[in-house]
Amino acid sequence: MLGRVQRQRIDVGAAGLLPVMPEFRGIMVAMKNLGSTIVVLLVALVACALPTAAQQKRLSPHETISAVVDGHRVTIVYGRPYTKSPKTGEIRKIWGGLVPYGAIWRTGADEATLLITQQAIQLGPNTIPAGAYTLWTLPSADGRAKLIVNKQIGQWGIGSQSYDEANDVARIELKKEALVNPLDQFTISAEANPAGGGILKLGWENTQYSTTFTVKK
Numbered sequence: 655m656l657g658r659v660q661r662q663r664i665d666v667g668a669a670g671l672l673p674v675m676p677e678f679r680g681i682m683v684a685m686k687n688l689g690s691t692i693v694v695l696l697v698a699l700v701a702c703a704l705p706t707a708a709q710q711k712r713l714s715p716h717e718t719i720s721a722v723v724d725g726h727r728v729t730i731v732y733g734r735p736y737t738k739s740p741k742t743g744e745i746r747k748i749w750g751g752l753v754p755y756g757a758i759w760r761t762g763a764d765e766a767t768l769l770i771t772q773q774a775i776q777l778g779p780n781t782i783p784a785g786a787y788t789l790w791t792l793p794s795a796d797g798r799a800k801l802i803v804n805k806q807i808g809q810w811g812i813g814s815q816s817y818d819e820a821n822d823v824a825r826i827e828l829k830k831e832a833l834v835n836p837l838d839q840f841t842i843s844a845e846a847n848p849a850g851g852g853i854l855k856l857g858w859e860n861t862q863y864s865t866t867f868t869v870k871k
Contacts, residue, residue: 713740714763721844723852724869726773728844733763737838737859748859755795760811761856762840768807774870777803780824781870790817791856799828799863828863836860
């Protein structure tokens with residue numbers, strides 16, 4: 655059973671720290687230097703091979719979104735929790751409640767949210783090399799929030815092994831806006847920006863956070 659296999663992590667540079675089952679370890683080592691496209695494909699393969707035990711713990715539906723910006727694809731894989739508790743049916747307060755202020759949040763549900771980019775992107779003042787990363791959010795009570803890009807991937811989104819600040823690649827200030835139509839389900843979107851580049855949006859309840867990005871040439 656995959657759920658009983660002890661995992662190890664190997665460093666594949668910009669793609670981050672990958673959880674590798676024994677079945678994939680030889681392939682990863684042999685191909686780690688063949689370029690970011692190969693690494694991205696392997697990242698997707700490993701993500702699909704997460705232990706069965708972890709997948710059985712999922713409480714929210716999951717979605718994969720992608721957008722082609724300036725000829726290059728950006729993909730996000732994330733859990734989409736609802737405002738209503740899946741256990742009790744209670745309608746929960748999201749910001750400052752289920753998602754506490756001043757605490758790192760997995761930007762979704764279940765496994766940590768995964769970002770895969772085929773080409774290096776510019777997020778704020780930060781250059782994010784091509785590869786795979788996890789996305790975390792740090793909201794504050796004063797309305798500010800930061801998006802955190804971290805090079806460790808494949809982990810569950812909460813717990814002592816979930817987030818390690820030492821693996822942070824960048825922290826980006828997010829723009830906050832009030833939503834006219836509240837969102838019952840957490841939603842991430844990545845889309846082309848009419849002004850050039852792309853826009854990444856995170857929306858839930860009555861709030862949306864966003865940041866622009868550009869593809870490095």
